[in-house]
Amino acid sequence: MKQLYLKTMLLLMMCMVGTTAFAYDCEVDGIYYNLNNEKMTAEVTYKDYDYNSYSGNKTIPESITYSGQTYSVTSIGERAFSGCSGLTSITIPNSVTSIGERAFWYCSGLTSITIPNSVTSIGKSAFAGCSSLESMIVESGNTVYDSRDNCNAIIKTADNELLLGCKNSIIPNNVTSIGIGAFSYCEGLTSVTIPNSVTSIRDYAFTECSGLTSITIPNSVTSIGIGAFSYCDGLTSVTIPNSLTSIEPRVFKGCYRLTSITIPDSVTSIGMEAFFNCSGLTSITIGNSVTSIGDDAFLGCSSLTSVTIPNSVTIIGYQAFFNCRSLKSVTAHMENPCYISESVFLINKGDLPPYYIYTTTTLYVPEGSEELYRNTNGWKLFQKIEKTTSITTAKREAATPAVNYSFNGQQLPAARRGLNIIRMSDGTVRKVMVK
Structure with a gap:
């Protein structure tokens, strides 16, 4: 029933965009494309009104020839492979620079993904619902993304934000943020350790991770976004840190196996x-x-x-x-x-x-x-x-220092010389200059 519902919703979302958005320009070797005749580029797309256009092993070529013209394949469009549960592998060439939003949404048969060093843009929820993913690798030399420390995840290098993870991901100790929908719909995720370097867990980061049974959120985390753990219906326990000042909307919505919750005095x-x-x-x-x-x-x-x-x-x-x-x-x-x-x-x-x-x-x-x-x-x-x-x-009681941070947000074991950001035991934040 859940899969039928998801496919129905996907089809409705496609229909809402308008019929012209679904018209592909050509089909070459079983892959559908939209063409840009000015730039002579091609974008991978889906077949008209078909939310399950692809299955099996697919290799995207660096270029295609159509009507005597050669086009460079530079992008994978929004929802191009969405709902393709029969897709088992995908090879992305070095000519591709962008992967659109929900490009591989709910490709539940996909087990691994390699992002070439040419890709500089990955849209939101590009791999959400890929519950069988065991490996996510960014090729070395990519200037925007990386998979440092063999983490089985995609990290935005400049921001140290983990954008996309899978059931085998290990969050590296230098990651500072878990991105929007990073592990969303990752049903195979059963446990995860959030390191003390993480200061924010963004909206819907772990939504519908039904295999997750417990989670400890470290005191370094100062914000948890909307719906971050919503519908984690296997979750039985969670530790909320005293570094939080608010419980955002829908954070634990639908977590029907949770038995007790302690909301700290900082909130x-x-x-x-x-x-x-x-x-x-x-x-x-x-x-x-x-x-x-x-x-x-x-x-x-x-x-x-x-x-x-x-x-x-x-x-x-x-x-x-x-x-x-x-x-x-x-x-x-x-x-x-x-x-x-x-x-x-x-x-x-x-x-x-x-x-x-x-x-x-x-x-x-x-x-x-x-x-x-x-x-x-x-x-x-x-x-x-x-x-x-x-x-x-x-x-x-009189507020006492609880957590120390440097001016750039790094958690410190104790206040040090210079400007410190100190979160007090009552949840307030103070700037303190130590000489």
């Missing part, structure tokens, strides 16, 4: 749909610095039995805990409750009434704040509001 916001449909989640610890919980943040966390909201929270978004049907207790530390909509704790299941949580779950609030909650929109829907003397307003 100030939880984005929309961050833990959407994490149905195996039984416990969450929300750090004391979180001020906002986004729309649908924990929607569908049906195994969650209790939740504690720290006194730092001032915003709880629409349907933040919608369909958390197992909730038995909600503990709110805020002495002055923020407004919430009635949808926050609603149920939308056929076997339970919509207001089930409000009628069966106990809301625990600071002593002396009971009446405030009983008169505040959203909270007043709870039929059981009880005080608890165990809730005290947490006093923030």
